[in-house]
Each structure stands twice: as structure tokens, then as C-alpha cells.
Amino acid sequence: MSKESSVAASQETFAIRGDIVWSRHASNLQWAKDGYLVVVDGVCKGVFQELPAEYEGIDVRDRTGRLVIPGMTDIHVHAPQYAFRGLGMDLELLEWLNTHTFPEEKKYADLSYADRAYSIFADDMLHSPTTRAVVFGTLHVEPTELLMDKLEATGLKTFVGKVNMDRNSPDYLCEKDAQASLADTVRWLDEVESKGYVNTKPILTPRFTPTCTDELMEGLGRLKQERGLPLQSHLSENLSEIDWVHGLAPWSSCYGQTYEHAGQMDGEGHVVMAHCNYSTDEEIAIMKKHGVFVATCPQSNMQLSSGIAPIRRYLVEGMNVGLGTDVAGGASLSMFRAVADLVGCSKLRWRLVDQNLKPLSTAEAFYVATVGGGSFFGKVGSFEEGYEADILVLDDSQIRTTLECDPSERVERYMYLAEEGGRMVEKYVAGRLVVRDDRLVGSKAPAAVLTSAAANTTVSSAKSA
Amino acid sequence: MSKESSVAASQETFAIRGDIVWSRHASNLQWAKDGYLVVVDGVCKGVFQELPAEYEGIDVRDRTGRLVIPGMTDIHVHAPQYAFRGLGMDLELLEWLNTHTFPEEKKYADLSYADRAYSIFADDMLHSPTTRAVVFGTLHVEPTELLMDKLEATGLKTFVGKVNMDRNSPDYLCEKDAQASLADTVRWLDEVESKGYVNTKPILTPRFTPTCTDELMEGLGRLKQERGLPLQSHLSENLSEIDWVHGLAPWSSCYGQTYEHAGQMDGEGHVVMAHCNYSTDEEIAIMKKHGVFVATCPQSNMQLSSGIAPIRRYLVEGMNVGLGTDVAGGASLSMFRAVADLVGCSKLRWRLVDQNLKPLSTAEAFYVATVGGGSFFGKVGSFEEGYEADILVLDDSQIRTTLECDPSERVERYMYLAEEGGRMVEKYVAGRLVVRDDRLVGSKAPAAVLTSAAANTTVSSAKSA
Incomplete structure (x- = not known):
């Protein structure tokens, strides 16, 4: 005793x-x-x-x-897209990336722009329902570290990724080649390690198969396994995107196999794939085999006209499913609204696509937003x-x-x-x-509770122990 | 001069x-x-x-x-459902009416309950983006007048309806027969007239064909024409509802014809039909012939698993289209959110149902929320x-x-x-x-602007004239 x-x-x-x-x-x-x-x-x-x-x-x-x-886990959100959320909601994924997203992400090469924009993002996320998040940065190393500095200061727990993209991207937002991309990634990982963050961890982030050469994909797979890192990317979000991947990797049985084949689903760290709106039986089998987390993002899937993910199926199959805002595909940073949208979209899918998959209840969507995504961080939610x-x-x-x-x-x-x-x-x-x-x-309020967000807050239990 | x-x-x-x-x-x-x-x-x-x-x-x-x-016009909203918005979002229309809606509407027979509930509704609507609304009450005369008193005091411009329902309704929320329902309606209209409202007008409100006998439907049609009144109801919201109407009126070519046949689309006052998610060519022709307003309610259609209305078609056909929150089928009273939901749902319809109907842009949804529904009130929006x-x-x-x-x-x-x-x-x-x-x-703030919502606010222009 x-x-x-x-x-x-x-x-x-x-x-x-x-x-x-x-x-x-x-x-x-x-x-x-x-x-x-x-x-x-x-x-x-x-x-x-x-x-x-x-x-x-x-x-x-x-x-x-x-x-x-x-607290809620926003398991898929793009920090550098926060500035234009709610704008340009008139395009599908691939056009939207070229028209709105890439030109905006380019700006983050400028640290002073990144500083202004990420200050807003971090502060708004701090005041949102989110306690944990899995976050895309840009391909830029220092700006991504700046984002991590800012998130670290909020006290939120996050995984943040420097993005990799070395093909099929505009010149102004494309890494020179796989080696340059991998070298930058290693430098970033080492610098992040030296920073000694308490709340903020790195996550490997190939943007998606279309923008990553095979060499880059495989290099990231090796890095993942060597360092036991988690990894995030996009999967089967949009029909044109899926066609494109089939063209780029005609050997693959499904889009998901392009990540698996590169070794990106092996090793210790968890893997999260955003969307999975059109995953085939083969793709689902691959995700199940590797315990991949599905990040479902209903508002984004609606506003980019992508479709609706069969989340009921993923839950019945016992898969890991978390909920994301996918800013700026989704405009709102509110995970509460994401819960309501997840329920609503599951109902429309049931009505319009497949009456075998029962809609989600509000309680189920709440579970996905808390325990579902929280599990990416351990026993959370x-x-x-x-x-x-x-x-x-x-x-x-x-x-x-x-x-x-x-x-x-x-x-x-x-x-x-x-x-x-x-x-x-x-x-x-x-x-x-x-x-x-x-x-x-x-x-x-008990007098001992501190008001500063930066301070430790709990009162010593010495007296009561 | x-x-x-x-x-x-x-x-x-x-x-x-x-x-x-x-x-x-x-x-x-x-x-x-x-x-x-x-x-x-x-x-x-x-x-x-x-x-x-x-x-x-x-x-x-x-x-x-x-x-x-x-300002925005909420062209379809149920005041007595406001208390339970956001609850019981797990049923389709007909079950939802029996489980959640009718038991709640029954409570409004008690004027003190109506007073508490309608005070909240009127105050929240005053602070919402809505400047005009077309509102369902309950079948109760005095409680509906109380609702009108409260809305009148807000300064918002509204049409408010005492609901008619004399069949297929629970005993506790069903009028004795068509004659009793019509007599109550006439008494209500006369009492409202004597009140001399400036902002608040009555609108005939058969709940929907399933809950109104033919005698009641025809009586309301006559009343509409005699008094030049507007009329609101529901139309082709849900597939089971449509089947039910076909069973009740096997002679009809479509659900919409049940209103037309009863004379409810004739006469001076505008007609608004909520939803029209599954209107056939015949039904659309009837609506066009009579200049009927479609009240589209995307959040409700999502949350009651009803489906998605082909709003692009209605706009292309030059029909009158307004936007509604349909509280409590929709949880939110915010017409801004309704605009975003209208855009999002039109995209899902395009993706999942019919690629011939292009999604709505945000500008188009804004138009529907302002000019579209405002036109029910004249030159508004x-x-x-x-x-x-x-x-x-x-x-x-x-x-x-x-x-x-x-x-x-x-x-x-x-x-x-x-x-x-x-x-x-x-x-x-x-x-x-x-x-x-x-x-x-x-x-x-110019000093002369008043802060009281109840007071007249504009400053006399005598000096400047």
C-alpha cells in the first residue's frame, strides 16, 4: 500500500x-x-x-x-488548404487539385505566408472539437516543421506529414525526383526528432499514387519499415482518380495494392487511407490484412462530388474506421458536423445506392469520431x-x-x-x-484550475493519496 | 418635382x-x-x-x-417540431411521424406548453438568417394563433398554417371529420383577420393527402378559391408515402393530382409543395401549370433517408423553387447551412443518380434561398x-x-x-x-439607429428630401 x-x-x-x-x-x-x-x-x-x-x-x-x-480525432485534414475552405466548391477532385489546391500549397514555400496561415489553422483547431488529428502539410520541409511547432504549442496531439510528390504535379509543386524527395524526408524526420516534441509526431505522407513514382513509393515503404513510422495517403476517392491509377499501375489488382506493393503497409506504424469510397473486395482484403484505418470524410465526399463510402460494410467487417473533416475538400473543421454528415450520407447511400447496407446511427457515427479514429493514437476516444x-x-x-x-x-x-x-x-x-x-x-471553477492553455492544469493529488 | x-x-x-x-x-x-x-x-x-x-x-x-x-426565406418549416430537432434521426418519414412527430404535436393542445415552445422557436428564428418563412403549426386553433402572435412580434414576415388532418392520424391528433376541420379553419381565419396582423398571414395547410379525406381536401380547395388564400402541403417526399397515396387515390395519375383535383391549386394565392423528390413528368406538368412553388429541404431529405430532389430540372423548367429547413426533418434552422446542403446534395444526386442533371453552384443555391423562396412573398430576396x-x-x-x-x-x-x-x-x-x-x-453606428427590435428604426428623411 x-x-x-x-x-x-x-x-x-x-x-x-x-x-x-x-x-x-x-x-x-x-x-x-x-x-x-x-x-x-x-x-x-x-x-x-x-x-x-x-x-x-x-x-x-x-x-x-x-x-x-x-475528444474527437480528425483523422484526415490538410492544414495548408485551410485558407480556401468554402471556396471553389464547383469542381471534382482532380480539377480541384490543379485549380485551387496546388496553387495554394505552393505559397507555403514562403515561411512568412506559412506562419500566418498555420497560426490561424492551429488556433482554430485548438478551439474546435478535435483533440487529436492526422494532418497533411505540404512538400516543404521547414514550413512543415513550422506547422508542427504551432500544433505542438496548442497541446493537441497530432501526427503531421511532410508531403511527397515527384510526378504528375505542377512544376511549382513537384520534388525533383525520388531521391531528392526521400532525402528531404529523412532530413525532416531527423530535424523533427531533434526538436523533442511531446505532442507532435511525424507521419510519412505520399500524397497519392498518381503523384509518386514507383521509386519514391518503394523508398517510402522502406523508410516506414526501417523507422517504424505511421503512414497516411489517399485511396479510391474518386472514379477518375481510380482510372488514372489503373493506367499508371496496370499490374495492380486494385488501387490499394499500389501502396501494399511498395511495402507501405508493412512495419510497425499504423496506416490511414483517406476516403475508400469505391474499394473493391480485393482492396478491402488488403486493408484488413494490414489493419489499415479508413478515414471517411463525408462532407468532402459530398462537396467534391466523389460519392459515399460504404462505412457500414467496413464496420461489419471489423475494420478500423475514423472520421475526418478533409479540409478543404470539406469546408468545416467541426467534427460534430462531420458526425451529422456521416449519418446523413450513410442514409443517402442506403436510399440511392445499396439497401443492403443499413445507415449509421448517430451513436455509431459518434463512436467512429471518438474511439474509431482515436485508436490510431492508442487507447483514445x-x-x-x-x-x-x-x-x-x-x-x-x-x-x-x-x-x-x-x-x-x-x-x-x-x-x-x-x-x-x-x-x-x-x-x-x-x-x-x-x-x-x-x-x-x-x-x-475550483480555484486551482489554471486558465492558461499552456500550463499544466491538474492539481497534485499528494494530499489525497 | x-x-x-x-x-x-x-x-x-x-x-x-x-x-x-x-x-x-x-x-x-x-x-x-x-x-x-x-x-x-x-x-x-x-x-x-x-x-x-x-x-x-x-x-x-x-x-x-x-x-x-x-434576407433568406425559409419556405418550409414546422414550428411545433422545433423542440425535438436533432433527436430521433433514425427513422424514415412515416415511422418518424408516428414515433416522434405526432406525440410532440399533441402537446400543443396545452396552451402553456405551446407558449413555452413557440417562444423559443420565434426567438431563435428571429436570430437566424431567415427574414421570411412559410410555417406549419398544428391542428389546434388557439395555439396556432399564439404562434402567429409571437411571430408577429418578431417583425419577421410569415405565412402560418393551422394544420388540417382528419384521417390516418392517431386519435389524439385527428380532427373529428371534414366538417369539424373546415369549421375550425374558418373560425381560425376569421379570428386571424380580426387580429389585424401586419407581418403574419394565414395559409391553408392540409398536412398531406394521406391524412385528409377527400371531403376535407375539396372543402379546403373551395375555401382557397373563395378567400384567395395561399396553400402549403407535402408532395412526393418519400417512396412509401407515394405508394400510400396511390392506394388512397387509385384514380390519380400522380400524387400531385390529388391536390389539383381538390381545387387546391386554383385561385389567387400561391401554392407551395414541400420536397417533390420523386415528381413524375405528369406531376411536374401540374406544378408548372399552376405555378406551384417547390420547397426543397435537403437536410431533411438526407436525415429522413428520403432521397434527393432534382432541383436542376425544376430550375431548367423555369419552375418556382424555394429552400426550406423543414425543421425537424432537418435539424438546423440555419438557411446558410441549407444552402450548403442544397449544393452538396445536388452533387451526390449527380454522382449517384443522374449525370444529366448538373449540380447546383453555391450562387444558384443562394438564389434559391433568397429570390427563389422570396418570390412567394412578392418582390423579395x-x-x-x-x-x-x-x-x-x-x-x-x-x-x-x-x-x-x-x-x-x-x-x-x-x-x-x-x-x-x-x-x-x-x-x-x-x-x-x-x-x-x-x-x-x-x-x-449612427446615433439615430434604434437598438430595440420592436421599434421602428429608420430615420425620417424629411430633412434630406
């Missing part, structure tokens, strides 16, 4: 009291009204209706009446014991209704109506406070 | 200076940076780059840097000369970007991102201020 007490004394222990809602399984939401979420050293100990005796005397942050839910404590404290009092709703119903409403009166009170990442709205904590 | 001066002296004349954006045609947005929108007695005189000499000395409200756009001055002044400074956007691009972004930083500065209905955020007008 004395040994345990001593360990506890070095840990940060607190509880949040409120109306707590989370996913245990995909099928429904768990909730505890006026419950306690106990966090020790950044990790959830569980949700309790009464505070267990062993935690008596710990710092209890009274958020009575507020919703307390897990739930309040079950052992999960890292990513927490959103939300005020839904301004989303008015005459109905008495239980906490899970309030969360359902929040997903659809967050932007019509929802307010974030606090955001924690792995137990650490990163955002707090003082007006909404008010007199209920 | 002296006569004209004297008329001007009795009118309220002002100009708003800002970045003005509006539709002249459906295809693109007009704009004037740092322009002047001149309003005389509630009607637009046009947008000018320089203030014309004849308006020298009038009250110029300096909103430099703000966006100034026409544009800033061209002669249009009633429904105006939104918007602050987009918090939707941050590094890009220099022209005003039309800023409006495009606003449609997608309103809820991520957009703020309403002022809202005018037919020249009358109904909402103003003092914090956002700040020191630039």
Missing part, C-alpha cells in the same frame, strides 16, 4: 463532475447523469455515479449540468478505464428545447446543433487542459 | 454602406465593394457604387467591411430596384483566412462556414430593423 501511495502522490489526479457520455461499443452511448470521470496521470479510471472512497478528497471539478464527452483522458466539457444550455432529454439525447442533439448555440467550456488532451472559457466555468 | 419631394418627405429613406452581394440572375452573384444600398419606405432603390446626388444627406449607416446580403428591403448585415471577420477574397467569395465562404465564426450584425425586414448586435456596430 505504501508503495502505491507513493506512486499516486507523483500523479495528477482529478475528477470532473457532470453529465458524462461516451462510447463503450459502437451500438449505443453510455451515460451517467451527475457522474464523476476520474483521471489519474492523464488516463481515465472510469466513470462513477458516486466518487469511490479511494478518490475521496481529490480535486473535483464541478461541471454539474454540463455535458462531458471524449472513450472514458473506459485505461483510455487517455481526452475530454470536452460542453454547454448546451443555449440549444434550447422544452423537452427533458437524458445526457445521451443531449449529445445527439449537440452533434446536429453544436453550431446553433453549443459552447465549449473546457478541452483536455490526455488529462491536460488546453482550452477553457472562463465565462462558462464561472463561480463553480 | 415638388410633389415628389413631398412624397419623399413622408417616407423613410436610408442607405447601408458595406460590401453588398445579391442575386440578379440565378447563375452568379452581383456585388459592390464599399457600395450603397438605398432603401426608401422599405423598398430597395438599388445598389450604387457612389451615393447618387438625389440621396445626398440621407441617413447613411456605415457598415464598411461588413457583408450586406438579402434581391436588392434590385423595387424589391422589399430584407437585409442581413454580417460580420465575417472571425472566419479567418490569409486570402484576399472579393465580396462574392466571402459570401460563398459564409454559406459554408457561418457557424464557425460568422456573426449577424443587423437584420432588416422590408426596411425595418428587427435584430442588431450593438457590439458589432460599435462606434460606427
Whole structure:
């Protein structure tokens, strides 16, 4: 016992009291009204209706009446596209890349432009529902490091990728050749390692097969395996894109095989493939074999006229599925809106494409947005014991209704109506406070809670241990 | 000249200076940076780059840097469903009506419940982008009058309907018979007339063919023609609903004919039919013949798994098309979000259903939301000369970007991102201020502009005339 007490004394222990809602399984939401979420050293100990005796005397942050839910993982988002989100929504993927995306990404060669643009992106993401994200940068090394510096400072946990592209790209946004691209990538990885980030990790990022030579693809595959790195790319988003890949790699049974063949699905690090709207049986088998995460991005798939991914199938097959905003294919940075869009798009797919695949419920989409994508980071996205404590404290009092709703119903409403009166009170990442709205904590705030996003926030549990 | 001066002296004349954006045609947005929108007695005189000499000395409200756009018409919304928006999003139309909608609408028999619920609805609508709306109440007379009282007080211009339903409805929400339903309707119309509303008008509202006996349908058709009233209902929203109507009216060539046959498309008042997702050639011909307005409600059609309306076809055929939120089939009351959803759904329809119908552009969806639905009220929804001055002044400074956007691009972004930083500065209905955020007008506010939403707001132009 004395040994345990001593360990506890070095840990940060607190509880949040409120109306707590989370996913245990995909099928429904768990909730505890006026419950306690106990966090020790950044990790959830569980949700309790009464505070267990062993935690008596710990710092209890009274958020009575507020919703307390897990943070969301935006598993696919392009930081350098943030500036033009909501613009140029009149093209399909390949034309859209050439017309809007590449000319904008070129600007990030200029560090002062990157500084201005990434400052906005990082600050807006900090204040969004996202606690973790898997992020594309550009092909530029220093600007991508600048993006990582800025994200590191937010306290959000992210994987960030310097993009690789050495063919089929405009001259102004194309690496010289595979060797130059790989050399830049190694330099970037080494520089990032020396920075000693706590929150921010590198992820290999071949843009997509059409813009990467075979030599580059294979080089990245080797790098992935040698260094045990994760990897992100795009897969079967759009029909013209798929045709193009078939032309570029006529030997392949499917688009997904071009990544597998290059060794990019081997090794330790997780792999995430964005979209998978048209994955064939072969492609699904490859993804299952390697435990690939599908990053589904419903708003982007709608606004780029791409189609709708068969997410029900992927869930039934037991695959890893996370949810992404895909800014700027999707305009909105709100993962709440992404949850609503995922439900809505699954319904349209059921109605218009395939009545064998039942639409997703709001609870299922919530699971995908929290546990689904969170799993890319480990045990993240739930309040079950052992999960890292990513927490959103939300005020839904301004989303008015005459109905008495239980906490899970309030969360359902929040997903659809967050932007019509929802307010974030606090955001924690792995137990650490990163955002707090003082007006909404008010007199209920324990004095010891700090307001600075940069500071450590939990109160020492020495006294209570 | 002296006569004209004297008329001007009795009118309220002002100009708003800002970045003005509006539709002249459906295809693109007009704009004037740092322009002047001149309003005389509630009607637009046009947008000018320089203030014309004849308006020298009038009250110029300096909103430099703000966006100034026409108000939006929500052409299909159910006030008594507002309380449960965002909940129970797991059923199709007919099940959803029985499970969620009818039990909620029943509560409005209780005036005190109606008072609480409609207070929230009216206040939220006042602060939404909507300046005009076509609204369903319930079958209850006094509660519908209460709704009208509350909407009248907002200053918004609305048509509001007491619902008719005398069959295929639960006992607790079904009128005794056609005669009772018609008698209640006449009593309601007479009482409304005696109230002398300025902003609020009655509209006949058979819920939909399945819940109205032939006798009731025909009685409402006669009433429409006798009194020159407008009429609203639902049409071809959902496949099971359409099958049901075919069973109930096997003589009909299409669902739409059931309304036409009852005389409900004749007479002076406009007719609006919500959804029209599956209208046949026959049904389209009927709608065109009678100038029926299609109320398209993309979020509802997605969330109730109904399908997607062929809006491109309706526009090409020169039909009247407006945009609705269809709360609570749609969760959101935001017409901005409805614009984005209309674009997105038209893209999915193009991708998944029919590549002959090109998706809508954001400019076209904006046109439908402003001029399209506004036309139900007359010359409403544009800033061209002669249009009633429904105006939104918007602050987009918090939707941050590094890009220099022209005003039309800023409006495009606003449609997608309103809820991520957009703020309403002022809202005018037919020249009358109904909402103003003092914090956002700040020191630039002319002293004479009133802050009370209830007061008349424009400054007498006597001096300048």
C-alpha cells in the first residue's frame, strides 16, 4: 500500500463532475447523469455515479449540468488548404487539385505566408472539437516543421506529414525526383526528432499514387519499415482518380495494392487511407490484412462530388474506421458536423445506392469520431478505464428545447446543433487542459484550475493519496 | 418635382454602406465593394457604387467591411417540431411521424406548453438568417394563433398554417371529420383577420393527402378559391408515402393530382409543395401549370433517408423553387447551412443518380434561398430596384483566412462556414430593423439607429428630401 501511495502522490489526479457520455461499443452511448470521470496521470479510471472512497478528497471539478464527452480525432485534414475552405466548391477532385489546391500549397514555400496561415489553422483547431488529428502539410520541409511547432504549442496531439510528390504535379509543386524527395524526408524526420516534441509526431505522407513514382513509393515503404513510422495517403476517392491509377499501375489488382506493393503497409506504424469510397473486395482484403484505418470524410465526399463510402460494410467487417473533416475538400473543421454528415450520407447511400447496407446511427457515427479514429493514437476516444483522458466539457444550455432529454439525447442533439448555440467550456488532451472559457466555468471553477492553455492544469493529488 | 419631394418627405429613406452581394440572375452573384444600398419606405432603390446626388444627406449607416446580403426565406418549416430537432434521426418519414412527430404535436393542445415552445422557436428564428418563412403549426386553433402572435412580434414576415388532418392520424391528433376541420379553419381565419396582423398571414395547410379525406381536401380547395388564400402541403417526399397515396387515390395519375383535383391549386394565392423528390413528368406538368412553388429541404431529405430532389430540372423548367429547413426533418434552422446542403446534395444526386442533371453552384443555391423562396412573398430576396428591403448585415471577420477574397467569395465562404465564426450584425425586414448586435456596430453606428427590435428604426428623411 505504501508503495502505491507513493506512486499516486507523483500523479495528477482529478475528477470532473457532470453529465458524462461516451462510447463503450459502437451500438449505443453510455451515460451517467451527475457522474464523476476520474483521471489519474492523464488516463481515465472510469466513470462513477458516486466518487469511490479511494478518490475521496481529490480535486473535483464541478461541471454539474454540463455535458462531458471524449475528444474527437480528425483523422484526415490538410492544414495548408485551410485558407480556401468554402471556396471553389464547383469542381471534382482532380480539377480541384490543379485549380485551387496546388496553387495554394505552393505559397507555403514562403515561411512568412506559412506562419500566418498555420497560426490561424492551429488556433482554430485548438478551439474546435478535435483533440487529436492526422494532418497533411505540404512538400516543404521547414514550413512543415513550422506547422508542427504551432500544433505542438496548442497541446493537441497530432501526427503531421511532410508531403511527397515527384510526378504528375505542377512544376511549382513537384520534388525533383525520388531521391531528392526521400532525402528531404529523412532530413525532416531527423530535424523533427531533434526538436523533442511531446505532442507532435511525424507521419510519412505520399500524397497519392498518381503523384509518386514507383521509386519514391518503394523508398517510402522502406523508410516506414526501417523507422517504424505511421503512414497516411489517399485511396479510391474518386472514379477518375481510380482510372488514372489503373493506367499508371496496370499490374495492380486494385488501387490499394499500389501502396501494399511498395511495402507501405508493412512495419510497425499504423496506416490511414483517406476516403475508400469505391474499394473493391480485393482492396478491402488488403486493408484488413494490414489493419489499415479508413478515414471517411463525408462532407468532402459530398462537396467534391466523389460519392459515399460504404462505412457500414467496413464496420461489419471489423475494420478500423475514423472520421475526418478533409479540409478543404470539406469546408468545416467541426467534427460534430462531420458526425451529422456521416449519418446523413450513410442514409443517402442506403436510399440511392445499396439497401443492403443499413445507415449509421448517430451513436455509431459518434463512436467512429471518438474511439474509431482515436485508436490510431492508442487507447483514445472513450472514458473506459485505461483510455487517455481526452475530454470536452460542453454547454448546451443555449440549444434550447422544452423537452427533458437524458445526457445521451443531449449529445445527439449537440452533434446536429453544436453550431446553433453549443459552447465549449473546457478541452483536455490526455488529462491536460488546453482550452477553457472562463465565462462558462464561472463561480463553480475550483480555484486551482489554471486558465492558461499552456500550463499544466491538474492539481497534485499528494494530499489525497 | 415638388410633389415628389413631398412624397419623399413622408417616407423613410436610408442607405447601408458595406460590401453588398445579391442575386440578379440565378447563375452568379452581383456585388459592390464599399457600395450603397438605398432603401426608401422599405423598398430597395438599388445598389450604387457612389451615393447618387438625389440621396445626398440621407441617413447613411456605415457598415464598411461588413457583408450586406438579402434576407433568406425559409419556405418550409414546422414550428411545433422545433423542440425535438436533432433527436430521433433514425427513422424514415412515416415511422418518424408516428414515433416522434405526432406525440410532440399533441402537446400543443396545452396552451402553456405551446407558449413555452413557440417562444423559443420565434426567438431563435428571429436570430437566424431567415427574414421570411412559410410555417406549419398544428391542428389546434388557439395555439396556432399564439404562434402567429409571437411571430408577429418578431417583425419577421410569415405565412402560418393551422394544420388540417382528419384521417390516418392517431386519435389524439385527428380532427373529428371534414366538417369539424373546415369549421375550425374558418373560425381560425376569421379570428386571424380580426387580429389585424401586419407581418403574419394565414395559409391553408392540409398536412398531406394521406391524412385528409377527400371531403376535407375539396372543402379546403373551395375555401382557397373563395378567400384567395395561399396553400402549403407535402408532395412526393418519400417512396412509401407515394405508394400510400396511390392506394388512397387509385384514380390519380400522380400524387400531385390529388391536390389539383381538390381545387387546391386554383385561385389567387400561391401554392407551395414541400420536397417533390420523386415528381413524375405528369406531376411536374401540374406544378408548372399552376405555378406551384417547390420547397426543397435537403437536410431533411438526407436525415429522413428520403432521397434527393432534382432541383436542376425544376430550375431548367423555369419552375418556382424555394429552400426550406423543414425543421425537424432537418435539424438546423440555419438557411446558410441549407444552402450548403442544397449544393452538396445536388452533387451526390449527380454522382449517384443522374449525370444529366448538373449540380447546383453555391450562387444558384443562394438564389434559391433568397429570390427563389422570396418570390412567394412578392418582390423579395434581391436588392434590385423595387424589391422589399430584407437585409442581413454580417460580420465575417472571425472566419479567418490569409486570402484576399472579393465580396462574392466571402459570401460563398459564409454559406459554408457561418457557424464557425460568422456573426449577424443587423437584420432588416422590408426596411425595418428587427435584430442588431450593438457590439458589432460599435462606434460606427449612427446615433439615430434604434437598438430595440420592436421599434421602428429608420430615420425620417424629411430633412434630406
